Amino acid sequence: MLTANPEADLEAALADWRKFRRRKRLADIHWIDAAYQAYLTAVVGGAIFGVASGFIGDNELSPEAVARLLRHADAWVGMVAALVIGVGLRSGSRGGPVALERAEVRHVLLAPVDRTTALLGPALRQARFLFFVGIVGGAMAGFLASQRLPGSPGQWFAVGALAGATLVGLSVGAAHLANGIGIPRWVGSLLSVILVGLAIADGLGAGVPSPTAAFGRLALWPVRFDGWGVAPIVVAVVLMGIGLRLVGNTPLEAAERRSTLVGQLRFAATLQDVRTVLVLRRQLAMELPRLRPWFTVRVKGTGRSPVFVRGLRGVLRWPAARVARMGLLAVVAGGALRAVWAGTTPMILLAGAAAFVAALDAVEPLAQEVDHPSRRDSIPMESGELHLRHVPIAVLVMVLFGIVAAVMAGVPGPGQVPGDVASLLALPLACGGVGGALVSVLGGPPSSSDTWNLVPPEVAGMRLAFRTAWPPAIAILGAVPVLLARTVLNKHQPATSGASVGSMGVLALFVLVAGWVRVRARIGEWWQTQMSMAKQLPANTADDNERDEA
Amino acid sequence: MSEPVLVATEVTKSYGDLVALHPMDLTVLAGQMVALVGHNGSGKSTFLKLASGLLDMSGGEITVAGSPAGSAEARAAVSYLPDDPVLYDDLSVREHLAYVAALHGAERTEEELDALIGKVGLSHRADDLPARFSRGLRQKASIALGLVRPFELLLVDEPFVGLDAPGKEALLGVLDDLHRAGASVVVATHDPSFVERVERCVALRDGEVVHDGPATAADVLRLVGA
Numbered sequence: 049m050l051t052a053n054p055e056a057d058l059e060a061a062l063a064d065w066r067k068f069r070r071r072k073r074l075a076d077i078h079w080i081d082a083a084y085q086a087y088l089t090a091v092v093g094g095a096i097f098g099v100a101s102g103f104i105g106d107n108e109l110s111p112e113a114v115a116r117l118l119r120h121a122d123a124w125v126g127m128v129a130a131l132v133i134g135v136g137l138r139s140g141s142r143g144g145p146v147a148l149e150r151a152e153v154r155h156v157l158l159a160p161v162d163r164t165t166a167l168l169g170p171a172l173r174q175a176r177f178l179f180f181v182g183i184v185g186g187a188m189a190g191f192l193a194s195q196r197l198p199g200s201p202g203q204w205f206a207v208g209a210l211a212g213a214t215l216v217g218l219s220v221g222a223a224h225l226a227n228g229i230g231i232p233r234w235v236g237s238l239l240s241v242i243l244v245g246l247a248i249a250d251g252l253g254a255g256v257p258s259p260t261a262a263f264g265r266l267a268l269w270p271v272r273f274d275g276w277g278v279a280p281i282v283v284a285v286v287l288m289g290i291g292l293r294l295v296g297n298t299p300l301e302a303a304e305r306r307s308t309l310v311g312q313l314r315f316a317a318t319l320q321d322v323r324t325v326l327v328l329r330r331q332l333a334m335e336l337p338r339l340r341p342w343f344t345v346r347v348k349g350t351g352r353s354p355v356f357v358r359g360l361r362g363v364l365r366w367p368a369a370r371v372a373r374m375g376l377l378a379v380v381a382g383g384a385l386r387a388v389w390a391g392t393t394p395m396i397l398l399a400g401a402a403a404f405v406a407a408l409d410a411v412e413p414l415a416q417e418v419d420h421p422s423r424r425d426s427i428p429m430e431s432g433e434l435h436l437r438h439v440p441i442a443v444l445v446m447v448l449f450g451i452v453a454a455v456m457a458g459v460p461g462p463g464q465v466p467g468d469v470a471s472l473l474a475l476p477l478a479c480g481g482v483g484g485a486l487v488s489v490l491g492g493p494p495s496s497s498d499t500w501n502l503v504p505p506e507v508a509g510m511r512l513a514f515r516t517a518w519p520p521a522i523a524i525l526g527a528v529p530v531l532l533a534r535t536v537l538n539k540h541q542p543a544t545s546g547a548s549v550g551s552m553g554v555l556a557l558f559v560l561v562a563g564w565v566r567v568r569a570r571i572g573e574w575w576q577t578q579m580s581m582a583k584q585l586p587a588n589t590a591d592d593n594e595r596d597e598a
Numbered sequence: 599m600s601e602p603v604l605v606a607t608e609v610t611k612s613y614g615d616l617v618a619l620h621p622m623d624l625t626v627l628a629g630q631m632v633a634l635v636g637h638n639g640s641g642k643s644t645f646l647k648l649a650s651g652l653l654d655m656s657g658g659e660i661t662v663a664g665s666p667a668g669s670a671e672a673r674a675a676v677s678y679l680p681d682d683p684v685l686y687d688d689l690s691v692r693e694h695l696a697y698v699a700a701l702h703g704a705e706r707t708e709e710e711l712d713a714l715i716g717k718v719g720l721s722h723r724a725d726d727l728p729a730r731f732s733r734g735l736r737q738k739a740s741i742a743l744g745l746v747r748p749f750e751l752l753l754v755d756e757p758f759v760g761l762d763a764p765g766k767e768a769l770l771g772v773l774d775d776l777h778r779a780g781a782s783v784v785v786a787t788h789d790p791s792f793v794e795r796v797e798r799c800v801a802l803r804d805g806e807v808v809h810d811g812p813a814t815a816a817d818v819l820r821l822v823g824a
Contacts, residue, residue, distance in 0.1 A: 050748045052674065056703030065697050072688055154684040155743070158651065159701035160674035300668070301654045339615045 059165045062156065066169065097188055101195070109196050117197075118271065120251050122264030127247035129215055129263035129280070134240025136219035140226025141236025142333060143302020146171050146295070147310035153303050164296030171224065171295045175288070178216045186212020190270075199270030211267040214284045218263070221287025227302075228294020233334065237369065244376075252461060306332065322488050322519075323415055326408055337365040355434065359413035359441030370409060377406040378449045382456025385473060385530050386463035396531055400524025403449070403481030404488075407523065410445040411485045414438035418489055432566045435490065439562060442482045449481070450474030457530075469533045472547040476554035480526010483561040488519035490565060522561065526554050600627040603675075603751045603782040604649060609658035611644050618644045620805040621658065626751070626784060631777045633793045633813075634786040636802035636822050642786035643681065645802075646753045649784075650678035663750050674702065677749035681756035683740035687729045691720055691739050694728065695746045702747035711746070718742045719768055733760040741769060745776075752776060754785045758792075770795070790815035 109117065139145045148157075148170055156166050190208020194201040226236055243260060250258035266277030309332045316324035341364035347357050384399035408415075414435055417424040424431060451474045458470035465473070529550030536546030564571075604626040611619040619641040626632055634642050647653040649660050651668030665671035689697060692711060699706045715724045718738040723731070728739040737760045744752065754773075758766050773783055774795075785792065793799040799813035801821045809821050 050704060052703035052748045053705055054703070056700075056705075058701060058703055061700040061703075065700060069686075069688060076688075149686070151684050151686045154652075154680070155686075155698055156701060158673055158678065159698070159747075160670040160703075161701055162670070299654055300652050304652060336614065 058159065058161045062161050062166060063169075093184075093188075097192075100188075100192055107196065108198070114198060114271070118268070120253060121268060122261045122274075123247055123250035123258050125264035125267045126258055126260035126262070127244065127251060129218060129260040130240075130243040130247040130258070132215055132219045133222050133260070134243055136221075136223035137226050137231075137236040137240050138233075138333070140223035140228075141231050141233045143227060143299055143306050145220055145223040145227070146174055146298065146303075147306045148303060150304070150307040150311070153300065153307050157300055157303060162296070163298070164293075167295045167298055168292065171292060175216075175220050175292075178220055179213055182212035182216035183209045184212070186210070186215070194270070197271055203270040207267065207269045210281070211263070214263065214266060214280050217284030217288050218280060221284055221289075221291045224291025224295055225287055228291055228297045230297065230299070237372075241372070305334075321492070322408065323418070323492070327419075333369065335367050335369050337362075338367055341365045353437075355413075355437035356441055359438055362413045362416075363441060363445060366409075374406050374409065374445075374449055375452060377402040378452035379456050381406075381449075381477065381527075382453040382459075385453065385457040385470075385477075385527065386465060388527070388530050389457070389465045389469075389534055390463035391534075393531065396527050397524060399453075399477070399527040399530075400480065400484075401520060403446070403453075403477050403526055404484045404520050404523035406449050407442065407446055407478075407481030407485035408488065410442040410449070410482060411438070411489055413441060414486070415489045418492075430569065432569045436562065436566045439482065439486070439565065442485070443478060446478035446482050447474065450476075450478035453477055465530065466543065469530070469543045469547050472533075472544060472551055473527075473530055476529050476551045477526045479558035480554050481523045483526070483558045484519040484521070484523035486561055486565055487522060490568060491515060491519070522557065525557060529554065600629055602626065603628050603630075604660070604662055604784070606645070606649065606660045607658055609645070609648060609660055610656045611641075611648060611653065612656045617805055619648070622805070622807055624800060624807070624810075626782050628750070628782055629777070629780045630798060631773070631783045631796045632785070633796045633799045634784055634802065635788070635790070635793060635799060635818050636786075639804075640802040640822065641805040642802055643755050644805075646678065646755050646784065646786055649751075650676055650753055652678065674748070675750040677744045677747060677752050679741060679744040679752070679754040679757060681759060683728075683733075683736040685728045685736060685739060685743075687727070689727070690725045691715060691728050691742070692724045694739065694743055698743050699746045704747050706746065714742050714746055717745075717768065717772060719765060734762060734765060737761055738765060741772070745772065749781065751782045751784070754783065756787060757785060758787065758789055790818040793818050 136145065146167060148167075152166075152170075157163060187205050187209040189212070190204035190206070191201060193208070194204035197204075231239075243258075246256055246258040247260050249256040250261055260280075262276045263280040265272075265274040266280055268274075269277055309328050313325060313328040313332065316328060341361065343364060345357060345360055345364065381399045381402035384395040384402065387395035388399065417431075417434060417438065421431075424434060427434060454465075454470045454474040454477075457465040457473060458467050529547045532546035532550040533543040534546070537543040602625045604624070606622055606624040608621045608623065609619060610617070610621050622641070622645065624645075634645065636642050644653065648655055649662065649667055651673060655667075660667035662672035663675035665675070667676075685694060686697075692715065695711050695714065696706070699711075712721070712724070715721055718741050720735065720738050720742065723735065728736055731739065737757075741757065744754070757769055757773075761769060773785065777783055785796075793813050794815055797812060799809065799811065799818065800807060801809035801813070801818065803822055809817070813821070
């Protein structure tokens with residue numbers, strides 16, 4: 049039988065083969081493709097920077113405004129760090145942050161090669177890329193902050209880059225450490241919630257110290273130097289050092305699961321397939337439906353509303369993590385509504401985005417029909433009718449979401465929305481979110497279908513951009529009533545009148561979306577017929593010409 | 599008496615509330631060829647993945663050649679052939695074999711690699727990318743990868759799925775050769791006829807061993823309804 053050479057240097061062999069594969073991959077990349085990718089990145093980055101710059105403005109804040117801002121700014125900036133560290137902890141408790149090729153898991157990690165050596169290379173490459181993103185993103189954020197806050201642009205630029213790198217170090221280091229010591233998934237989630245909760249409590253001035261506030265102090269160095277700002281840098285270095293030493297402890301089961309899902313997730317994200325990204329992200333987080341529902345719905349026989357009951361049963365099997373995420377998103381939406389009410393208009397985007405993401409979960413029963421069209425089409429009911437019957441359960445879930453958001457908006461404190469106005473915000477927020485999610489799920493990923501081949505590329509491009517932006521835009525429109533209420537109040541009229549008018553507008557839009565859900569299949573069929581007729585037209589004309597010539 | 603190569607003691611695997619494998623004991627001796635049979639979801643693939651180190655046990659212990667499953671020593675001793683061939687996108691069949699052999703410290707000449715490629719019937723595709731192959735050809739490439747490296751225990755999961763009749767005959771011949779050469783082989787299969795080629799059949803039903811010993815195809819159908 050074949051035997052192994054006991055003197056063989058397996059780790060050196062692995063390094064040689066990885067170099068060989070890298071050379072092969074690089075040889076396959078044409079410099080024009082690489083330059084085009086760099087060009088696209090620069091254009092998109094520049095556009096984001098320009099839009100963010102426009103939102104922030106360039107009038108320096110007054111000393112009073114700066115003093116007011118700085119009162120709890122470290123806690124709120126620290127909340128960003130808490131969120132990012134939380135993502136790292138959750139990823140680490142699920143075998144992250146490294147995601148290898150599946151073949152690497154099967155052939156390298158199952159070989160008697162030292163696993164720390166095998167995993168250190170991919171871990172360092174991933175960290176190098178993330179540090180680059182963190183430094184560039186931090187520097188850009190610092191530069192934007194320099195437009196409104198005291199301190200030179202150079203200082204803000206440098207501190208922003210340092211803070212971005214520190215943030216990446218904290219998150220990636222926490223992920224590697226959590227993975228290396230093998231913390232259970234629930235502990236990762238719990239620690240994340242505690243960190244974010246402490247940051248929110250500190251930001252609201254509850255007198256609870258938040259550990260991530262030190263990161264805020266680092267990020268605000270150009271305004272006010274604080275020695276505590278060094279602490280997160282030290283912690284990030286220590287976390288990265290220890291975490292990378294433990295990278296070899298990565299469990300193969302988790303590595304295998306991640307290798308499969310992360311590849312699909314990247315592909316789906318490239319195609320802007322929101323639904324697939326959502327499903328794969330759930331699988332990656334091992335977010336499985338409960339075996340036993342929160343409580344059982346008893347229906348005699350088949351019941352009168354089987355589609356609604358099916359949706360309700362699905363919702364009652366939601367795992368605790370999804371329920372908690374909905375709650376957190378509702379709190380975020382409520383906080384954003386408060387900020388809009390207080391005058392920070394761009395926060396309307398955050399409120400709408402939170403409702404959109406939550407509604408993508410709420411329309412899950414309908415989305416499953418879209419995922420399995422053959423099963424759906426086996427039901428003796430028009431697909432539009434079936435889809436429409438799934439809408440009420442989504443609205444019900446999102447109304448609960450809207451109520452939590454409205455309560456959060458109406459809680460006494462800075463930026464409090466008056467109770468009568470807040471109570472008018474729940475329904476439009478819910479309907480806007482559901483409307484956006486319905487369009488996103490039923491529309492599917494933006495694609496250039498055959499039926500659109502005849503239109504000019506410019507029109508097809510605009511259609512693609514519209515299809516991408518329209519679903520979240522509907523959700524954002526759901527948050528507009530708070531903006532109208534504020535505008536009307538500034539004109540010394542009752543704020544509720546503005547909120548009411550806005551709500552009616554959103555509800556009218558929702559009715560239109562529901563109507564589209566009902567008839568979209570018929571519209572699609574009609575459109576297909578028109579386009580196929582248009583395609584046949586040139587052929588007929590040619591036949592006619594031949595006949596004429598004969 | 600032969601030394602045990604694989605010893606599983608009270609091994610369990612659960613996914614939350616779902617029990618994939620009840621406490622299971624199994625010992626495979628050096629040079630034994632064992633058929634692991636059972637219906638879908640009976641725990642065959644789960645057991646092989648646990649023994650190869652690809653899955654973490656919920657309880658119990660598995661040793662391979664005296665070392666805990668998943669340790670470097672056990673990984674050197676066990677070769678696992680999965681039911682879903684997993685291959686690199688950018689390496690040819692020949693490069694795959696050279697890579698995997700190098701990772702296991704096996705010094706293989708070009709002639710030896712060619713002979714192995716010929717044995718699985720891929721000589722005409724040796725320099726092609728297997729990621730673009732059909733299911734059956736990828737399965738053949740995966741079989742070659744399992745055999746290119748040294749091992750004491752070969753774990754094979756549903757090897758006949760996707761293979762044509764000549765491919766299946768070739769694989770059966772390879773397994774017989776390995777058995778004669780003294781390797782221990784455990785084959786998880788739905789194919790009841792395979793059990794008549796082996797001296798020992800272990801039948802699983804819902805994660806529990808319901809038979810361990812010689813068996814005929816009829817016995818298997820009666821035991822697990824495979």
